[in-house]
Amino acid sequence: MTSPVRVIVVGAGCRGDIYSMFASIHPERMKVVGVADPRKFARTKLQQRHKIVDENVFNDWKSIVAREKFADAVLICTPDRLHKEPAVAFAKKGYHVLLEKPMATNVEDCTEIVKACTQSGVILSVAHVLRYDPVIHMIKELIDAGVIGDVIHIQHFEPVGFYHFAHSFVRGNWRNEAESSFALLAKSCHDIDLIHHWAGARRCVKVSSFGSVSHFQKEHKPTGAADRCMNCSIEKDCAYSACKIYLDRVKQGQTGWPVSVICQSSLPDIETVTEALKTGPYGRCVYECDNDVCTNQVVNMEFEGGLTAAFSMVAFTEEICQRKTTIYGSKGELSYNGHEVSVFDFLTQRSTKHTAHNKAPKGFGLSGHGGADYYLLDAFISAVANNDPAMIRSGPRETLLSHLLVFEAERSRLESRVVYCGESSQSFT
Template structure:
């Protein structure tokens, strides 16, 4: 996605009780700072009116959230936006997975808020072009075509596959575009460092899509730690429950099943979690770590006797929790066409016929014991930081919960627990438990619920940083992200080499 200024006139429709207010907003000659003020105005109006239109952050975060799903990430997606107070109301849920899928209602839209897109999939780019009225000259099947043009926007959102992040990120940085880059930053430490160097030398803002940093409740954990509520942090225990069918979908049959085609699972899935632990540790550097994990179940030698190579041909699939019929076909029969169903039909709207055909011929119809997956289905990482702080991360596929993280942080004055919904602190002195809630300003009425509202706040921070030329507003900037990514690479090195790794010293063990 690209963001640039526009000189247009817009109208928004507000409704409070039975009265309608239709103010005109003139942005002629506006710059990004003025645009950010429009967003502030929008937040005020959101609190006092039932809006029939959203804000720029709503449209961008909706597209960003959607672009993170499989069928988009498998393409070299770049969408170009004008950074204005675009009034859009995306009402669908996180299940919509096309880059434009979350936007069902458009009211009071600024003229041509989307000014370009690069996507190799004709279906996707045509749909986006039609929805946003993008001129033909700004529709491309390859991001290189945009880089070759004169700079015509302020920022770009890069949603290419994991292994294809470095080249566009470096190229757009050298062109002077501010960048919001999908996580992981890249699949090697060298590529990550190259991206950071290019952005630093070019003086552009880089934000990496570590959405959990922007989750209001998770951010509350950081605030409580900084405030000293639990004293000195002594130990962090963190669980990422991927979910049994989510793992089968994404990491056994799907795009992240094979390291050679994407990346190892700790990077693809759990770089979020290493990043959080690194953030909670504060200024203390990780000095050594160890990691263990394996492909513990989804292997050919665990295939049940009598099972077929494809679920639709299998006589015993009814007894298999990973049946593609259950995960996809039964869902679409119930009217559910969002994630994960939409992923297996990237070139058309999912229905019974298209889903059935996809399961008969495509990768998502395969038996989970007959796939070419080689990424860990369970992995632990043990970390020691300066000052004696220790931390443990567990990532496991076989869970009821889907990505509902659970954390316990043990401090010298208290214990903090997070169950995926709320934060609770037990104070050792008073021996009382207190629930802490985050200040919530997510515009839920616009359907911005992705990652607990984190999608909205990530985009809001990015727009604010670009508007105010203030990279300090980014919680997942280049330095922090590079450091946490390097820990991920060190952890995987420990797993592969079967030894404790001293961070930053390849020769010590």
């Protein structure tokens, strides 16, 4: 394409807002020509930023599908349980699809999305943004280059962050499985996808998982605590106080995430945040919420050839989403500390540090993603412009297989048994 790739943003919340910023940085490559969101403030914000004509602003994505195709691609950033229907509809309409992770909340919907995109001949990119982190991408390149020999074991850890978990998974949109999805899918399908990616062509043959809801329960509510932080007499002694997480940040002039999430109809300031904490879900006591998703979970996997992998997710950490990885090979050991990669060679007994140049604009995307949001959009827009699906690092087939592994792991946790994957993962290809 010589002209910019025209995109429609479906879901103008945090992710849609971030992804659309690529058009502001590279107007010659991407142009936002439409937006759909039931919230007037959210869709108006994007309309004004990208100068979208009124006729292309919608409160429902179905109105877009009903029209003649007027863009090249769609960025689907709706809530988890609302991914399948628009993804299938836009694919059948001929739009290339960037779909926020997780792909969908059950195997059947994931399979239907892949089928629709494949049969329609459109590009599907699922937003496993960590695949696009320059340093994490280097891990795969080093494995493929054979610097640590045969991969024997993968140890991967995700520290969610104590206030991040309280924000998103106790008070927020992903707190309740019936309304969103289970934590391993919502938060850590990134991580299972990375392990699956690092394992290469080897299929996972069996998986086990354990996890539970810890601490954020009514029986742990401190004596004298109120149901809301704004009128709680012991709020100052609580690490999870909504006043600390949101109001104190606004007072310091910090209005980005997570503060930006809690005000649905205006920009955050002292007044709007105070009102949101008085009346909205983010002002609730963390011990009085309807959360039911795991705060801590482990997943153990065995792949063909004897490769084993262990993943841990923990809510109660200082660091936020700064993954830690160690990969043990027959010739060396690779470690990633959230910032750089180090390789220890068994033969020379020397360590070599590896860093990657990050060209992502400062402030683009979410913290903990290492600029990966920018590179995700860069790859997707390039793939559409060149009609080259090979530019996508998390395409339909591999993403479907890694999602299936997540569902199998959760089945293991719920059924308290080892799940033998057998040939089931091949039936979705």
